[in-house]
Amino acid sequence: MSEHVTESDDGSLVVAAAVIIRSGRLLVVSKTAAPDVFYLPGGKPDPGEDLETALLRELREELGVVPVAFSPLQEVRALAALERIPMTMTVYDTTITDLPRPAAELSAMRWITSQEPDLTLAPAVRDHVLPLLRSRSLLD
DSSP, rough: OOOOOOOOOTEEEEEEEEEEEEETEEEEEEEEEEEEEEEEEEEOOOOOOOHHHHHHHHHHHHHSSOOOHHHHHHHEOOOOOOOOOOOEEEEEEOOOSSOOOOOTTTTEEEEOOOTTHHHEEEEHIIIIHHHHHHHHTTTO
């Protein structure tokens, strides 16, 4: 497991996030603080947590799921959509078998294709994660 961090060496916010794909669609969520902006599920580590532990906790709290498998997919550096500060997000390719249901601070969840012109996605998802998933032909 990785070392506990809440800020990277350059002072950016540290986040763990899950890429969950089913039937060619990516799971994205919105938070009650910004219900019109969609993100990957996940969040910041609590004190004493490493990224993997934070990912598991966030998925349990936010969606009521426990991954059956997860592995690092990509590290993204982007502006955090809510905090508007630099962020380093470790994205995990995540497999779940349970049906996710939004809870905690989430207001909604959606399964999206690679083209969602009517949806506002967080910059990290729009500019980094979707292009990677498209390049690997993982989304419809």
